[in-house]
Amino acid sequence: MTERQRQLLNLLARAYIETGKPVPSGWLAGQLGVSPATVRYDLADLEAAGLVEKPHASAGRVPTRRGFRQYALAQLPPQPLPPETLSRLARVLAQSGNNWPQLAAQMAARLSGYPAIVRLSPPERAQVLEVHLSDLGGGRLLAVAVLEGGRLLEGIVGFDLPAEEDFLEQAERWLHGPYPLAELSERHAPTPQLAQLARQLVEAFGTPKSERYVEGLGAMLNEPEARDPEFIRRTLDLLESLPGTPVIPAGGLDVRVGDVEGISLVQAGFRRTGRAGELTMIGPLRMHYREALSVAHSLSHALEGNQA
Numbered sequence: 001m002t003e004r005q006r007q008l009l010n011l012l013a014r015a016y017i018e019t020g021k022p023v024p025s026g027w028l029a030g031q032l033g034v035s036p037a038t039v040r041y042d043l044a045d046l047e048a049a050g051l052v053e054k055p056h057a058s059a060g061r062v063p064t065r066r067g068f069r070q071y072a073l074a075q076l077p078p079q080p081l082p083p084e085t086l087s088r089l090a091r092v093l094a095q096s097g098n099n100w101p102q103l104a105a106q107m108a109a110r111l112s113g114y115p116a117i118v119r120l121s122p123p124e125r126a127q128v129l130e131v132h133l134s135d136l137g138g139g140r141l142l143a144v145a146v147l148e149g150g151r152l153l154e155g156i157v158g159f160d161l162p163a164e165e166d167f168l169e170q171a172e173r174w175l176h177g178p179y180p181l182a183e184l185s186e187r188h189a190p191t192p193q194l195a196q197l198a199r200q201l202v203e204a205f206g207t208p209k210s211e212r213y214v215e216g217l218g219a220m221l222n223e224p225e226a227r228d229p230e231f232i233r234r235t236l237d238l239l240e241s242l243p244g245t246p247v248i249p250a251g252g253l254d255v256r257v258g259d260v261e262g263i264s265l266v267q268a269g270f271r272r273t274g275r276a277g278e279l280t281m282i283g284p285l286r287m288h289y290r291e292a293l294s295v296a297h298s299l300s301h302a303l304e305g306n307q308a
Contacts, residue, residue, distance in 0.1 A: 001049070005042045006074070008032065009051055013063045013071035017286050020224055022060025065258035068285050072255040072264070078293035080301075081111070089302040098150035100272070102213045104279065104303060109216025112266075112295045113288070114281040117239070119246050120211040121276040123147065128184065131175035131201070133168045135161065141168075143201055147208075148178065149273040155204025162193050171197060181205065210244040225262060225284040234260055235282060246278030250304065253297060258285055268296035270303045277303065 001009075011031055015023045029039040043061055046052045051067035054060070063071060080086065089107060096103045101118045108116035127148035134142040139160050145153040161167055174194055179187065185202045189195035225231045238260050248254055248269030256265040264287045267280045279300055281292050 001046075002042075004032070004034070005046060008039065008042050009046055009063070009067060010071055010074055012052060012061060013067060014290075016062050017288055020286060022055055022062050024060050063285075065285065068264070068287075068289075069255070069257040072257055072287075072289040072293075075290045075293050076253065076255075078253070078290070078297040081294055081298040085111070086298060086302065089299060090305070093302055100303070101211065101277075102215070104299060105213040105215040108279055108281060108295055108299055109219060111299070112281050112292045113216075113222075114219055114283045114292060115214065115216045115235075115239075117215075117242065117280045117282070118213045119242070119244065119278045119280070121245050122208045122210050123149070123151065123275055126151075126181040126208050128175070128177040128179055128181050130177060131172060133171055133175075135168065143204060145181070145201075145205055147181070149275075151208075153181075153205045153208070155201065155206070157197070157200045157204050159197060159200060167193070170194075175201075181208070212242075212244070214239065220282070223284050223286075225286070231262055231284070234263055238263060238265075238282065242280065246276045248278050250276065251300070253293065255289065255293070264289070266292040266296050268300035270300040272303050279303075 008028060011028060012023045015027070025039045025043060026036050029036040032039065043052060046067070047054075047061070050064055051070060052061040053064050055062050081089075092103060092107065093100055101120060105116045105118040108118070129146045129148060131146070132144045136142050136156070139158055141157040141159050143155050143157055147153065164170070171194060174190065185199045187198060189198060220226055220232070220235055246269060248267050250269050250271040252269040254265075254267045256267070258264065262285055264283055264285055265280055266283075266287070266289065267278060270277045270279065279296055281296060283292065
């Protein structure tokens with residue numbers, strides 16, 4: 001592909017993304033400042049390479065899946081968002097407390113105009129800071145563990161309280177951290193009752209799981225492609241099939257164009273509060289890749305730079 005053909009493909013893809021209509025060769029010639037015949041010859045080469053096609057008998061062309069991928073890759077590395085937007089992101093994240101994953105998904109959806117998903121890996125060696133115990137009566141305890149980073153684990157424990165009135169206070173003092181959650185049942189307990197309680201707490205809390213936050217699904221309904229029920233079905237199926245654990249490394253970017261028919265993903269990896277995270281935006285093939293990549297790049301860096 002020549003440099004002019006690369007410019008032609010990028011111009012054609014951008015125009016089709018904006019309008020949703022086949023792009024005439026005459027308009028492309030005017031934008032590039034070359035003759036219509038030159039553009040037609042270049043379009044013929046791009047068509048032979050499988051990068052553009054004629055959707056019907058009109059003179060216009062549209063990108064193929066391969067053409068969209070070529071265009072998307074040409075947007076790397078992405079441009080950062082404007083400085084005032086970056087400052088606003090930093091302020092919001094700095095004040096978000098434990099709500100940062102949901103807020104990050106909301107900001108990604110609003111800035112890009114596409115559904116956004118934030119996925120987090122399970123905490124690595126989750127540290128227990130403290131455990132609160134409440135007597136529910138009937139031989140049951142409500143246990144709430146506060147983990148490092150502010151995450152909470154809850155569980156109901158079947159436990160017959162000893163006669164001592166201060167047992168729950170004694171247990172909470174003994175359960176005070178920090179220590180790894182995985183080592184809770186292995187801690188030296190001063191009494192058999194506390195050792196039994198620790199074993200039951202580990203079972204009640206279970207293993208910390210991955211998390212996902214989804215925002216902006218309604219944005220997909222604004223796309224012209226949403227008039228096709230199959231497009232909506234494939235989008236929802238894709239949402240359900242995304243792996244629970246992030247796969248993009250921190251600082252990494254990925255563009256998946258048409259791996260699922262008619263759908264593209266822009267993804268960025270990050271690391272925050274000791275956990276691997278992944279930001280994903282979902283759109284049609286006719287996705288605004290340049291803007292989505294800028295959002296993914298800037299927001300993932302903001303998440304890395306503003307540790308809770």
